[in-house]
Amino acid sequence: MRVLGFMTGTSLDAVDMAVLETDGETIEAFGPAGERKLSEPVRKLVLAATEAARGWERNSPEPGVFAEAAAAIAREHFEAADAFLADNDLAWSDIDLIGMHGQTVLHERPRDGQVGRTVQLGDAAWLADQTGVPVAFDFRSADVAAGGEGAPLAPIYHLARARASDMSPPLAVLNVGGVANVTLWPGVGELVAFDTGPGNGMIDLLVQARGAGRFDDKGNYASVGLVDEGLLRALLAHPYFDAAPPKSLDRYDFSLEPLEELKLEDAAATLVAFTAEAVKLGFQKLETSPATVIVCGGGRHNPEIMKALRERLKAQVLTAEDVDWRGDSIEAEAFAYLAARTARDLPISFPKTTGAPSPMKGGRIVRPAVPHQER
Incomplete structure (x- = not known):
């Protein structure tokens, strides 16, 4: 598959993007990589969502700013990638799958027998419909629900990258x-x-x-x-x-x-x-x-x-x-790779990487209402 991976870190600096050709096990080729700085309005909105998340009590309604931030983050991803693909002579129809990590606004590790909480914002369904490409997302929730830490998730990619080198x-x-x-x-x-x-x-x-x-x-x-x-x-x-x-x-x-x-x-x-x-x-x-x-x-x-x-x-x-690794793109590459593993129903987290009880599959895939080939 040719997969476009996205990563936006907690530094709130940029949308990182990278294209991999991979089956989720080996890496066949490294496509282009790049970034676009987060716009200041979106950055401020994410900061507001993060602040709301820090005061969000369990079993209480989700803060209203989450939905607004998720929509803005998805738009930011689309606009960044639309220009990025065009700059590299690619179109959305050239992409088989998207891996979107989303923006982390909350990550709590398990404590005292209570499972953790993790929230990554981004409207994956909107992004799929906008691009015509399936989107893999929500990579951490299954691990957390099973009692794992939900992080870090890049290790299986680090291994693949080291072997590719x-x-x-x-x-x-x-x-x-x-x-x-x-x-x-x-x-x-x-x-x-x-x-x-x-x-x-x-x-x-x-x-x-x-x-x-x-x-x-x-x-x-x-x-x-x-x-x-x-x-x-x-x-x-x-x-x-x-x-x-x-x-x-x-x-x-x-x-x-x-x-x-x-x-x-x-x-x-x-x-x-x-x-x-x-x-x-x-x-x-x-x-x-x-x-x-x-x-x-x-x-x-x-x-x-x-x-x-x-x-x-x-x-x-x-x-x-x-x-000879692309240091600013490793995380974006990782979520392209994890998206491919999700599509192939392969595990993405493991007992000694997140504390999950067994190798865990993770991520969900949302498909566009009208795929590219039908447009």
């Missing part, structure tokens, strides 16, 4: 997005994956809260700041770091409040150290240590994060580009 285990893929997560391919046994801790998310929120921009561009603030070691130890005392994997996080699980007394530069440097130390702690829980760590996601663009990782990890630390 003729790589060998033990290998880790570290995605530093709003939250950082790692996939370990140990070589023997199942894939292991979990969220290590904050990625860029806390740094972005810090910079935004101080009115200093959307993110710490190239680590400029952190590069001239000093790490507050006492505060770093306090942050690392969070019970999440004692929990055994698999485990997952929401971007808002850690508060910025402890950093309020620090100047911006020192707070940014402390959060960079927090991200890297959390990865180090996570790696210490692995039975097999990776020889190589491939870093993807927006965090690899922050030289201070990459420097901190290289100082702390006992492995070769490379960026995605160092191994």
